[in-house]
Amino acid sequence: MAKDLPVSPLAPERFPDLPPVRGVRFATAATGSRYQGRDDVMLAVLAEGTTVAGTFTRSSTRAAAVLDCEAKINGPSVGEAAILVNAGNSNAFTGRNGEEAVASIVDACAEATGIRRDRVFTASTGVIGEPLDHKKITSHLADLNASLSEDGIEAAANAIRTTDTFAKGAVRTVEIEGKTVTLTGIAKGSGMIAPDMATMLVYIFTDARIARPDLQSLVSSLTNRTFNCITVDSDTSTSDTLLVAATGASGVNVGDSLGFASALQDVMLDLAHQVVRDGEGATKFVEIHVTSAHSDAEARQIGLAIANSPLVKTAIAGEDPNWGRIVMAIGKSGAHANRDRLTIRFGNIVVAENGWVAPTYREEDGAAYMKAQDLHIAVDLGLGGGHATVWTCDLTHGYITINADYRS
């Protein structure tokens, strides 16, 4: 277990001020299961009129709670709902025992809150393969339900942390029809981050009113442009879960509002970036922008090949403007590329073009650029109209220390 990790140098100055969202209440508790002296369970209860949409990992060894959520997500579309999350044990690859643990937790949550079983969504994050002692969770449910509060979101963001070095939150408001709609979200994740549907655990709350199919369609589409475009270490979690709950309490219908879609995308991207900024061992935040690719899919493929390359990531860690490794990653990506049409830029510096190093490029300019904490790498393929942006961090001794010296 990763104890006493220093806070990421890329962390925001502080947790943002997240206003209450009408119809959403939180509670947290400490079960003492894996972590001592801190809360490790969070309950969110959503009022009547709430619709819930979600995306989940596509891993073929996904956790019991993920399978349960997938089965429920297309169920009754409007009503009260509950989200219950524990940190420290992912209850993944725990066989029948794992399924029974989920059933017991859902039962206990339904009983304590009075919410239908098929509207109780759970998640577990932490070590894979260790049986989950569900009684340590279920014994707290009555107390959790009794302590629900509209102001508990920061405590909830803290309760779901594992190797995270800071709690992640985001907020946007949008004016629609003269009324204010609020969106808040929390996330956890810093390793095993190469989401194949969503990231580790993300919960977003809004008082907007929106039908479930519209919300699901919006969430699925935005996931592909946000959480599915980040990577810390190319490893995909067995527990990735993103849930968006819309309580409708603002009374504002947002089904076709571009303003709402844009605000939701902002919240998702804000949280996705915070996950990268808390990447295990990260010291640099890197945006990779790929343009003029054969297609959007190939642009993302190239962006992720660069973002996941250990040689690119270690060069960035060493502040080495080793653009040859970017050429290598483009070459291995499997996407269309023509050496002589490639252009590579570090920030505004043209590094390579026309099949070799740019005549104006000076190594000292590249080296100076690489000293920044936030880096922007642009790759233009010169082929078609495909583009994508992906985000990643560097690969440092800190990643090795966290993952070779602890069981996380």
Place this chain on the structure above:
Amino acid sequence: MAKDLPVSPLAPERFPDLPPVRGVRFATAATGSRYQGRDDVMLAVLAEGTTVAGTFTRSSTRAAAVLDCEAKINGPSVGEAAILVNAGNSNAFTGRNGEEAVASIVDACAEATGIRRDRVFTASTGVIGEPLDHKKITSHLADLNASLSEDGIEAAANAIRTTDTFAKGAVRTVEIEGKTVTLTGIAKGSGMIAPDMATMLVYIFTDARIARPDLQSLVSSLTNRTFNCITVDSDTSTSDTLLVAATGASGVNVGDSLGFASALQDVMLDLAHQVVRDGEGATKFVEIHVTSAHSDAEARQIGLAIANSPLVKTAIAGEDPNWGRIVMAIGKSGAHANRDRLTIRFGNIVVAENGWVAPTYREEDGAAYMKAQDLHIAVDLGLGGGHATVWTCDLTHGYITINADYRS
């Protein structure tokens, strides 16, 4: 440049005794281009009657010398040939300048040796994107040709090293029709190793007599079971080149000899394993054996997903029997897998089966097993007849040090 790297703890005790192969002569020289005080160019000259087969990286940004070799490999099938390799500069992504450098080197080599230009195969390995000063190489060709010797293979293996911490050689002999056929080979490579056709640079020599199409077919097929099944860091070189030269000087026809094919596979696998044992920062050699997969291709896909997972590799570095990360890697691989049919073994220890931890498994047994230097991980999918074996090393602080602190 990686200076003074300690020799890999996985290195063989010493370079093997490689006997001369009739019809093959070597010479080396020091150009002083990037490395000081050591040879960095090797020339191999192959006698009349030689057939040459090869496989090359499929990277879309492959180096100028690779493109030149690809254009020649299917050319005149029998005759004298030359192989010229320089270390320190890969001449990749160097545009027209790179193509001109290859042409100049080939011309100079043809002139010095009297060998046809289309039978001169070159390769360059080292930093990507820096123009190659070809005169530093061509000025040595007359001397190289004058100093050719049947006994120079160990010097040749040393001359092609970059971040390699030891020279790599292998030998097999096989009796066919009462005569002895000899195969020797050398290789270099320790980072940017996830071959997509061959490994960094591999040269294998035999006095067997075999027609070029038969040799090419054998080499292509064996590459898929050897070099294409190793990975150090998931990054694919722009220069991967494997050449096998058969001089025919033994007078033994081996076109359909299973003994020859087996000996060639042994040499290729021996060199491939040595590349992994010199993986940058490696402290563990890991064999991953996947059985009962949906297909051979999916077995390899799962094996490589495990072998390339930073979380699996760091757990191995930390001697942590964290089998949950293997479950994660199987899950993210994209290949068919059924949680409840999976079996995972460390050596002879059954770790997980029937969808969760094996009832007989004890964490202390797993922890004791992980302390070994050579590890064997077996994954049985319980689905079909597909199987594959892949080889990798762990991911350590040493990898970060080599790649973040040096430009290699």
